[in-house]
Amino acid sequence: MPVYTAPVRDMQFLIHDVLQTQNYSNLPGFADATPDVIDAFLEESAKFHQNVVHPLNVVGDKEGCIRNDDGSVKTPTGFKDAYNQFCENGFGNISMDPEYGGQGLPLYLAIAVTEMTSSCNQAFGMYPGLSAGAWRAIHAAGSDEQKQTYLPKMTSGEWTGTMNLTEPQCGTDLGLIRSKAEPQSDGTYKISGQKIWISAGEHDMADNIIHLVLARIEGAPEGIKGISLFIVPKFILDADGNPGERNAVSCGGLEEKMGIHGNATCVMNYDGATGYLIGEEHKGMRAMFIMMNEARLGVGLQGYAASEIAYQNALAFAKDRLQSRSVTGVKAPDKPADPIIVHPDVRRMLLDTKAFNEGARAFVYWAALQEELSHKAPDEKDRQKADDYMALLTPVIKAYLTHKGYQGTNDALQVFGGSGFCEEWGMSQFVRDCRISLIYEGTNGIQALDLVGRKLMAEGGRYWQTYFAEIDQYIEDNKNVEGLELYLEGLKKVKGQTMEATQWMGANAMANFDNAGAASHDYLQLFGLTALSYVWCMMAKTALEKKSDSDPFYENKLITGKYFVERILPEADTHLTKLKTGGDTMMSLPAEAF
Ligand SMILES: Cc1cc2nc3c(=O)[nH]c(=O)nc-3n(C[C@H](O)[C@H](O)[C@H](O)COP(=O)(O)OP(=O)(O)OC[C@H]3O[C@@H](n4cnc5c(N)ncnc54)[C@H](O)[C@@H]3O)c2cc1C
Known part of the structure; x- marks a missing residue:
């Protein structure tokens, strides 16, 4: 029987410490969402989902x-x-309008509860x-x-x-x-x-x-x-x-x-x-798009929620399963072999998944806050900015998080070896269930086309320009934070690569639309990496501020973030290289020759 423990600590870290949502108590409904209310909600939800839904x-x-x-x-x-x-x-109406019986609480709380439902x-x-x-x-x-x-x-x-x-x-x-x-x-x-x-x-x-x-x-x-x-x-x-x-x-x-x-x-x-x-x-499509945007946030969440429960089970298995000795010497002398978590390749799969899951969660909670700001911020400029971010990043949330979430779920299955392939352990179900999230609510290919075809050029490129300007400002504001250098360097580099890809799009996509289609998947991946890198910087900064000897949570967060920079961000090099080859070769092979 698979296990599940709601990642309440990580949720609290994001909501209270990283996003500092208590600073938004001027927004409608936010004043009621005190840290105590949020914690109580998360704890109750965790119990219910672990015991009833899972x-x-x-x-x-x-x-x-x-x-x-x-x-x-x-x-x-x-x-x-x-x-x-x-x-x-009350788990279904957390952020719904009180005029119709909803609780009117912030969307990030609803999202945290939805993550538990989806994982379970x-x-x-x-x-x-x-x-x-x-x-x-x-x-x-x-x-x-x-x-x-x-x-x-x-x-x-x-x-x-x-x-x-x-x-x-x-x-x-x-x-x-x-x-x-x-x-x-x-x-x-x-x-x-x-x-x-x-x-x-x-x-x-x-x-x-x-x-x-x-x-x-x-x-x-x-x-x-x-x-x-x-x-x-x-x-x-x-x-x-x-x-x-x-x-x-x-x-x-x-x-x-x-x-x-x-x-x-x-x-x-x-x-x-x-x-x-x-x-x-x-005018039906206009109204339907409202629904689909909301749904796409929920489907992106499904990607990392599946990866989260799969990871938790892979981790438990990796600590328990004994195979071979560590190459650097025996780690469990009282046992006939070491647990497989000692092996670097098993750690690679676990950490790829963990670093993605934690980054994805932060990205989605950050987006949920932006969604709220886009409706509720008192200043029109702030509403517009948040709205631009949601327009730009909704396809990225949907497609990047399900693409990588599926990969994470698969990697977690791989940790199980043959047991992963057998139904008894439950890993097969996670992979099978997760697979649809790449398809429905508009396939991931269509999300990538939405990003390059609609979002990139909308309002003369204002969406991405505002987002990149925010990242530049963040890098500038935090350049002297001791210990954050590695994370900021990673962000600076990937943002630069995404900028380079954007310029390439400007120069080549309009001249030949097949170039846009051919580049769209890699372009969306670059955006996904940039978005995760940005939230990893935020998490690392908070972890540096709160680090203490008595609580390993923050040091572990910094190590996971470092892994993200060292081992996941380099994927951007490949995406940029592939993207720049354009569509000529793939379009030149006649259909009958495939
Ligand atoms: C389990 C499940 C639940 C679903 N739930 C719902 C639901 O509740 N409500 C609902 O209305 N629908 C639902 N769907 C339908 C789902 O949204 C569609 O399957 C999805 O939008 C893709 O459409 P399609 O399957 O017809 O694929 P097609 O549109 O035929 O696409 C096939 C392939 O071609 C690609 N492609 C198509 N056009 C282009 C293009 N212009 N450029 C590049 N690539 C392209 C696609 O990316 C895809 O890879 C569900 C589907 C499933 C399987």
Whole structure:
């Protein structure tokens, strides 16, 4: 049985010491999030996730979801009860608007709790996760009446939400959507069509499911500009706002998948279902993007959350498994061989994963703070700056953290040797479950194109210029901090390399768009390395300030950060070299020669 201990100490270090969130008590909701409140929340959440959610991970993997003949779906044993407890404990609405029953606490706290859910049981976490995304889209783009009608029950968790974009002929290219919306005389629409791979599309955990559906109103312009967004509840609400008549939407089947068996991935059939337009006709993608941005932060988190639990198990195994003697002499003379953690190559895998996980966590918590600042900072300039960072870095969070998180999860499996490949130890499930995070919410390839195609040149390059200027200022402000030199040198170098890549893009991508496409993956990796290097500097600086003989936490943090600089940052050299070769060679091989 795999183990999990929520990394509460690391979370507290980030929230209290590195980000110093107590300095933002002027922001709405932040004053209530005192260090005591945060600590209590984290401790309670840790207990709940370790004791209730984590044991269900294997159950979900083995049982999966079952579709009954009437189209209803049964989730794995224990999921419904755990979900009820999750909601009763308030873990699903931490940062939601108090006007609709949410707790209005800062997003970084919600993110910390979500990390625990995702590490413990990714499939389970997707039910409230998708719901939170749907909640945010209605909150941002719905009418007052829609918000009053749907948000309170979604906030409490009594109703869940879904996102319905994908159809058999369209995944990435949503301009190909065929689902239809026919306007009715009462202002509603009749929605018809088939959606596939809809996560949490049907299940037995909530009284109603609020589907957000992309469809094309008859006569709408072709392509992405003709798509509208609709609320389609599973049960149409009666006059009192309670679930009443069954809507014409049903689950036509469940997918057999590589992982996340505990999450119902549904074919959803809409047969003239009653739908309610959100926002304006043909402007559905705008509202959907709000939801997707939130979801992309959550999916990036899934990447390192999987890597975290996989690492914890690999570490326990490495301390226990005895094989060979250390090359520098016997370390465990009372045993027939040394534990494998003495071997440098095992340490390489563990430290690659650990240094990534801790950097990724810091990056995501920092981003969650930026997300809050983008809405709540009193000064318009600060709101704009934070908004720019989120626009620029959301694709990096999604793609870099899932790409490297999957690598970390795989490395952790490798530490187990053959045991990693056998189901008994649970490592296979972590790898299988984690794999989807590179694909859904827009594949990682599409995230890289978003970065180079949209974000890089937006507002005349203001997003990246502001971000790089902040990094330059940080380096300047801290250049005399004793002990920080190595970390700052690393940051300076990787930021310079990313800048060089940006200039290369400017000179070569516009002239030939294939150069942009060919360079996009490596460019995003460079950005990811820069972002992690920046937060590693912040962590190292705090660790230097707080270092004491009585608490090894800070010294260990500095060693891990040093490892990141020495062993992970050099990946930037390769990415820059590859990027600069452009697209000529890869585009010159004829398709039939592959
Ligand atoms: C388990 C699971 C759960 C899901 N949950 C949901 C959900 O809840 N709601 C929902 O709506 N959808 C959901 N999806 C769908 C998911 O979002 C899509 O699978 C994803 O967006 C990719 O679309 P696709 O599979 O059609 O791949 P395609 O779009 O066919 O892409 C195939 C490959 O081509 C690449 N590619 C495509 N176009 C380009 C381009 N222009 N340039 C470069 N490369 C390109 C892609 O990166 C990818 O590698 C889910 C899928 C799965 C498997």
